[in-house]
Amino acid sequence: MGSVVISLDAELGWGFHDLVTPPAERVAAGRRGWSVMLELLEEFEVPATWAVVGHLMLDSCDGIHDDHPAPEGWFARERGEWADREDLRYGPDLVADVLAADADHEFASHTFSHVLFGRPETDRELAVAELERSREIADDWNRSIDTLVYPRNDVGHRDVLAEQGITAYRGRSPTRDGVRGLFDSTVRDRSMLVEPVVDEYGLVNVPASLFLFGFEGAARTVAESIWADPMVELARRGIDEAARTDGLFHMWLHPNNLTDERDDRRMRAILSYLDRQRAATDLRVETMADVADRVAPESGFSERATASWQ
Numbered sequence: 637m638g639s640v641v642i643s644l645d646a647e648l649g650w651g652f653h654d655l656v657t658p659p660a661e662r663v664a665a666g667r668r669g670w671s672v673m674l675e676l677l678e679e680f681e682v683p684a685t686w687a688v689v690g691h692l693m694l695d696s697c698d699g700i701h702d703d704h705p706a707p708e709g710w711f712a713r714e715r716g717e718w719a720d721r722e723d724l725r726y727g728p729d730l731v732a733d734v735l736a737a738d739a740d741h742e743f744a745s746h747t748f749s750h751v752l753f754g755r756p757e758t759d760r761e762l763a764v765a766e767l768e769r770s771r772e773i774a775d776d777w778n779r780s781i782d783t784l785v786y787p788r789n790d791v792g793h794r795d796v797l798a799e800q801g802i803t804a805y806r807g808r809s810p811t812r813d814g815v816r817g818l819f820d821s822t823v824r825d826r827s828m829l830v831e832p833v834v835d836e837y838g839l840v841n842v843p844a845s846l847f848l849f850g851f852e853g854a855a856r857t858v859a860e861s862i863w864a865d866p867m868v869e870l871a872r873r874g875i876d877e878a879a880r881t882d883g884l885f886h887m888w889l890h891p892n893n894l895t896d897e898r899d900d901r902r903m904r905a906i907l908s909y910l911d912r913q914r915a916a917t918d919l920r921v922e923t924m925a926d927v928a929d930r931v932a933p934e935s936g937f938s939e940r941a942t943a944s945w946q
């Protein structure tokens with residue numbers, strides 16, 4: 637029985653706060669994209685893994701974060717240019733919408749403030765603080781964190797994840813995403829399926845298959861005018877492959893990738909195809925936690941059992 641996983645990196649402004657020039661279109665789309673994705677997933681009854689930046693679950697903050705061991709200036713945009721942009725810094729309303737949805741979404745973490753774990757500047761102390769803070773906030777919301785999605789898929793400090801009781805993370809895609817993948821026949825003919833594995837820390841790596849917005853800009857416009865949306869074609873191929881086999885196809889995106897209606901159409905086309913194939917075959921939709929439970933049932937069980945005693 638094959639399966640499909642969808643994971644979302646839910647971050648509003650935090651996905652871009654460290655960039656010199658944040659992409660204005662995507663910054664502006666954070667809230668709309670979040671709501672559109674949530675509605676589409678409800679419509680097609682598709683559960684997803686929502687990896688949420690912990691800071692979004694706060695109602696307010698001092699902007700200084702003195703007790704957080706981040707590098708100098710890490711919160712500069714939050715207390716400077718975005719000081720009056722609460723819509724980019726907080727989103728408890730949006731997180732509550734995810735938790736209240738009928739689809740059985742997984743609540744997961746995307747760290748506290750979108751720190752890049754694989755960077756040499758990110759020391760152990762910062763990695764621990766990012767996860768501890770996320771867990772404290774999740775605790776206030778009566779939620780535990782079983783899964784981490786690394787900001788920019790920058791894998792690092794996996795030993796810290798294991799210590800912090802995390803069970804699963806999203807590893808990098810084994811194939812090249814985006815425009816090169818589409819036109820490179822060696823990639824085009826390669827499988828879209830991924831193999832979840834237990835790593836040396838006992839964590840389940842649920843690798844990504846396909847970033848659904850890795851093919852954008854002018855190339856997308858040209859390709860769309862010739863064919864149907866080529867990303868929809870790729871996603872359908874992955875879904876078909878999972879339905880035919882007992883493999884896993886793992887798509888991911890940011891809510892802020894849905895910057896306008898053609899992005900919404902892409903997601904609607906993919907989700908409606910997934911819904912149809914699920915009805916017509918043995919294919920199932922899983923969250924990353926479901927995959928981790930299946931691949932390493934004992935670690936998943938002990939985590940959850942521990943969480944419920946606390």
Ligand SMILES: [Zn+2]
Nearest residue numbers: 697698699714
């Ligand atoms: Zn803050």
Ligand SMILES: [Zn+2]
Nearest residue numbers: 645651787788
């Ligand atoms: Zn991110």
